[in-house]
Amino acid sequence: MxxxxxxxxxxxxxxxxxxxxxxxxxxxxxxxxxxxxxxxxxxxxxxxxxxxxxxVPHYILPGPVLVAQKMVEDWALLWPAMIVTSRLTLLALAMAVVGGVALAVAFTQSKWAEMSFFPYAVILQVTPVIAVAPLLQVYVESAFVAALLCAWIVAFFPILSNTTIGLKSADHNLSDLFTIYGATRWQRLRYLAAPSALPFFLGGLKIAGGLALIGAVVAEFVIGRAGTGLGLASTLLEASYRFNFGRLYAALILISLMGVLIFAVMSLISHLSLRKWHESAIKRE
Amino acid sequence: MAPTPPPVGSRPRLLDMTHVEKVFGGDVVALRDMNLAVNEGDFISLLGPSGCGKSTALRLISDLIHPTSGSIRWVGGQHGSDDLGVVFQEPTLMPWATVAQNVWLPFRLKGKTYASVKDEILEALKLVGLEKFQNAYPRELSGGMKMRVSIARAMVTKPRLILMDEPFAALDEITRFKLNNDLLELKAKIGCTVIFVTHSVFESVFLSDRIVVMAARPGRVIRELTVDAPYPRHEDFRTSAEYAAFCRETSDALHIAIGEAA
CATH class of the missing domain: 1.20.5 (Single alpha-helices involved in coiled-coils or other helix-helix interfaces)
Structure with a gap:
């Protein structure tokens, strides 16, 4: 040797x-x-x-060639529809983030608020949105707002529940340390609770992204084109009435692609925010 | 060489615990009638079995909990939070922040910007030998290095008193010995007072000039010993006959503490 x-x-x-x-x-x-x-x-x-x-007749199952053809032919119709659905989805997701995080912070700052309102957040979540949507349509004057509310209800709960758990998950010794150094409520939230909650929040965001799309699709189905203009889901529904299955499949594929894209973007955001320190984002040898 | 602190008896008083009692849940006596006079420059170890109230004593001193009866008084008035540094059994670092940002924490909570205290932070990191790691994240460090960061954070504000709750218990023996040596050097350099909780006889004798032996159920002080071997103490102290004798004496006291509890 x-x-x-x-x-x-x-x-x-x-x-x-x-x-x-x-x-x-x-x-x-x-x-x-x-x-x-x-x-x-x-x-x-x-x-x-x-x-x-x-x-197989094309009104039962169109072949991939026909679907591709329809995708190109109807692009002038499908592309604006995709914009409409995207706008509804992203707006609902943004509201879910703002609402979910704000409510989570309120819940962790005040035990009374949590005790009083958390059960209702759960009720809002477990009631199927499809059953609530027709009511929203009746009570909310603007159909667009009704559709937005519909998508928001579905998307906000995972953000709320994950962020609430996250905000409470700070290390106890660190929390004691903050007490010893006389941290204010705001400092504790900003420097301890918020960073501790970040991985949980991002997990919730990933779920909420997909749910916002589902909410948007449900809203378009129930509330229809009146509120939002012609979205992808409305296009899909109309195509099915007309046995235009080529267009239906084209719309379906685009909805699916949107879902994949949202998931990919959320995963990227999560990775970029956590890669320096969180175990979930660290590559191991 | 750092100046040798004056002998135990002649140091100015820092903190007085008189007849301190802490009862949890109405009937669990965590600490009974504890009296402790802490002097400036003391290195005091609280030594005892689990449940003897040594951690409770630290939490009382750090004002996280309050005595059921008795009093804890800082000489020269109520302590500001700058007067106190704490090191827990776990390094307790913020995983999302770099080493330097972690050490910044006590200042940050006082509203001081990083730029205004950068020198102090780097000096503290230099003292624990981690100045090269200021931009590393805690997960990139070994257990011993994390503990050094934790110590740097506790002393960066130059507090009068540092409380340490079994800080080296989870480390391997080689690292522990090294950190024991370094801790004594650090203490000599910054001249603070340390209260150190441990259940190791050897560690307490090596580090401290006063050892408070405690017993469990109910938690109480049963004896105080003075280790009047001069500082600085190095590796050779660890193998000296004097050290062995102190260890035997301390060990006997601890056995009485355990025997009394049983």
């Missing part, structure tokens, strides 16, 4: 096991993208073959 001199340029030593590990890691990195892509291509191919061979 020799002891390597650190001054000389010694080639890195990798044994068989390390090499095998590196190979596996590389294969996993590639497969993570190629496998789902392959599954998608195969699914579309199978869909196409089935529709062609079994001669």
């Amino acid at each position: 020799t002891i390597a001199d650190p001054a000389t340029n010694v080639p890195p030593i990798r044994d068989e096991e390390e090499l095998a590990r590196a190979r596996t890691a590389h294969i996993h990195r590639v497969a993570k993208w190629t496998l789902p892509s392959l599954v998608m291509v195969l699914t579309i191919l199978a869909w196409h073959l089935y529709v062609t061979i079994a001669e």
Whole structure:
């Protein structure tokens, strides 16, 4: 055995096991993208073959070619619809964030407020929004506001409940330390409770993003184009009445893409905010 | 070399605990009739088994809880929070903040900007040997290094009194010995008073000039010992016959404490 001199340029030593590990890691990195892509291509191919061979009529199940065609043909209709649905979704999500966080802060600052109102937040959440939507339509004059409320109700609860738990999850010793150093209420909230709550809030945000979209779709279904203009969900519903299944599928795919996009953006926000310190965002060797 | 503190008997008084009693839930006596005169420059260890009220005593001194009866009086009036630094058993750092930001905390809560206290923060980090890690996050540090940050935070305001609640209990022995040595050096440099809670006889003898031995159920002081070996104490003190004798004496007192509790 020799002891390597650190001054000389010694080639890195990798044994068989390390090499095998590196190979596996590389294969996993590639497969993570190629496998789902392959599954998608195969699914579309199978869909196409089935529709062609079994001669399924297009008003039952349109083939992928027809859907693609409709997507291009109806783009002038679909794109504005997507803007409408996006606006409703994002506005509802923004309101859910503001409302959820504000209420969570109120709950943690005042035990009385929490005891009094938390049960009603739960009731609001567990009552199916689809059952409330027609009422909103009756009582709220502006159909747009009704649709917004509908999406907001669904999206705000995960933010509220996660942020509330997060704000309470600060380390007890740190909390004692803040007391010893005579921290004010605001300092405690700003420097201790808020950073402790951040990972919880971001978890809630991820769920709320998806729920805001669901809320928006429900609102469009129930309240219709009167309130929001023609959104993707309204387009989808109308297309189904007219047996225009090509357009229906095109709209469905766009809604789905929106959901994926929202999730991706929320995940990115979460990663960027936590990557320096939180265990969930740290790559391990 | 740091100046040697005056002998135990002749130091000015810092804090007086007289007949302090703490009862939880109506019938659990956590601390009974504790009397302790803390002098400036003392290194006092509270030594005892679990449940002897040593942590309760620290929480009382730090004003987190208040005595059921008796009094805790700071000589020269009520202490401001600048007078006190605390180190817990866990490093208790904010994981979202860098090392320097963590040390900034006591100042930040006083409304001081980072720029205005930057020198103090860097000096404290230098004292614990972590000036190169000021921009690191706690998760990047070892257990011993985190504890050093915690110590830097406790002493950055140059408090008159630092309370330490079993700060090294969760560390391995090599790190603990190293931190014991460093703690004595630090104390000599900044000249503060330390009250140190531990259940290790060896640690208490090495560090302190006064050891308060406590017993459990109910928590109370049963004996106070003076370790009149001069500072600075180094590794050679750890292997001296004098040290062994002090340890034996302290250990005997602790056995009485445990025996009394049983």
